[in-house]
Amino acid sequence: MTGKILKGIAGFYYVHGGDETIYECKAKGIFRNKNVKPLVGDNVEFSVLDSVEKKGNIERILPRKNALVRPAVANVDQALVLFAITHPEPNLNLLDRFLVMMEVQELPVKICFNKIDLTDNEKRLALRDIYEAAGYPVYFTSTYDNQGIQEIKELVHGRTTVLAGPSGVGKSSLTNLLYPQADMETATISEKIQRGKHTTRHSEIFGMGGDTYLMDTPGFSSMYMEDMECNRLKDYFPEFEPYEDGCRFLGCVHIGEKTCGVKDAVKEGKINRSRYENYRLLYQELKEKRRY
Numbered sequence: 001m002t003g004k005i006l007k008g009i010a011g012f013y014y015v016h017g018g019d020e021t022i023y024e025c026k027a028k029g030i031f032r033n034k035n036v037k038p039l040v041g042d043n044v045e046f047s048v049l050d051s052v053e054k055k056g057n058i059e060r061i062l063p064r065k066n067a068l069v070r071p072a073v074a075n076v077d078q079a080l081v082l083f084a085i086t087h088p089e090p091n092l093n094l095l096d097r098f099l100v101m102m103e104v105q106e107l108p109v110k111i112c113f114n115k116i117d118l119t120d121n122e123k124r125l126a127l128r129d130i131y132e133a134a135g136y137p138v139y140f141t142s143t144y145d146n147q148g149i150q151e152i153k154e155l156v157h158g159r160t161t162v163l164a165g166p167s168g169v170g171k172s173s174l175t176n177l178l179y180p181q182a183d184m185e186t187a188t189i190s191e192k193i194q195r196g197k198h199t200t201r202h203s204e205i206f207g208m209g210g211d212t213y214l215m216d217t218p219g220f221s222s223m224y225m226e227d228m229e230c231n232r233l234k235d236y237f238p239e240f241e242p243y244e245d246g247c248r249f250l251g252c253v254h255i256g257e258k259t260c261g262v263k264d265a266v267k268e269g270k271i272n273r274s275r276y277e278n279y280r281l282l283y284q285e286l287k288e289k290r291r292y
Contacts, residue, residue: 002062004213005042007204013038013058015046016207023048025056039067040203041074041160041215068105071203071217073162078108080156082165082174085113085123085140092130094166096278099136103236104228107162110137110155114170117142130272135238143173153178160205160213175216179208182216230286234262237279239271255283 003017013025025046027038038044043062049055067074079102083090090113102109111131116124128138139155141148155161156178165171175182203217231253234240240254246261247254254262254276265271 001048001056002043002045004205004207005038005040005044005058006206007202008038008040009202013044015044015056015058017046021054023054023056025058027058031058031061036061039064039072039074040205041076041213043075066105066107068107068162070101071162071164071215073203073205073215073217075160076107076162076215077159078110079162079164080110080112080152082112082114082163082169082171084115084169085127086115086119088166088168090127091166092274093278093281096275097282098164099134100233100236100282103238110139112139112141112148112152112174114141114143114174116140116147117144130274133239133272134275141170141174143170143177146177149174149177156208156212156214158211160211160215162203162215162217164217171216175206175214179206179214182206182214228286230283233279233283233286237275239275240279243271253283255280 001017001019003015003023005013006016006022007014011026013027015023015025017023023046025044031038038058038061042064044058045060045062046056046058049057065075068076081095081098081102083095095111099109113124113127124140131138139148139151141152143149152174163171163175203215205213205215207213231251234253240262243261243265244252246259246264247257248259249257252260252262254260257263262271262276266273266276
């Protein structure tokens with residue numbers, strides 16, 4: 001039988017089979033021997049060991065379209081990163097870190113700011129100016145009064161979307177508005193593993209019908225950059241590229257160089273200063289890591 005892994009916890013994988021049933025599966029030892037770990041979102045072949053208790057074994061992982069490192073999920077079309085516009089105030093350094101990680105993994109990103117019922121239009125415009133100028137589509141929602149929810153439904157339709165963001169920004173509320181059955185499906189799995197359903201501790205995927213899947217991931221409060229050379233960081237800020245012809249040196253990193261098209265663009269307001277300052281902070285962090 002074939003199916004899709006919805007959730008993985010402590011060596012058990014919950015597979016949505018072709019018969020619309022969730023099976024609790026173990027991965028065969030061959031995966032450990034090959035140092036291959038099944039991921040949420042993987043399409044798999046599995047055998048049913050107990051049709052009453054709904055238990056099985058994963059036999060084979062089908063070819064992946066892609067696989068992300070953080071969050072660890074597979075076969076994704078896009079990322080929807082959710083931050084609150086206020087309460088709590090959006091941490092733009094954290095957002096920029098996430099965007100870099102998605103750029104590294106070559107995954108299209110859409111940005112959504114939630115809780116717009118708690119703030120004014122001026123703040124919305126300021127955030128839109130920052131991120132649309134960097135090439136990222138920006139959406140605004142309120143899960144309190146359903147503002148912008150239809151637009152997000154259209155955005156995720158027919159795609160596999162990974163939903164990510166820090167805790168407390170309304171990810172669970174948005175998931176339940178997009179797919180009300182999510183609470184019920186999570187409860188079914190939670191009952192099997194005797195865990196609470198109200199906090200997302202692990203990545204899980206919801207089949208919303210047809211080719212539409214939504215992956216909910218644990219909230220993150222920090223994101224450390226790993227395994228990246230500091231001089232590569234500039235490649236993951238898309239808004240820099242149009243101005244790099246104005247740099248005197250090939251491979252300019254846009255920090256200390258005197259003749260730099262990117263630094264000039266920042267001074268002229270063509271590149272947002274907040275984004276550039278976060279770039280400088282991340283560059284320094286990577287440089288320090290390399291030193292030690």
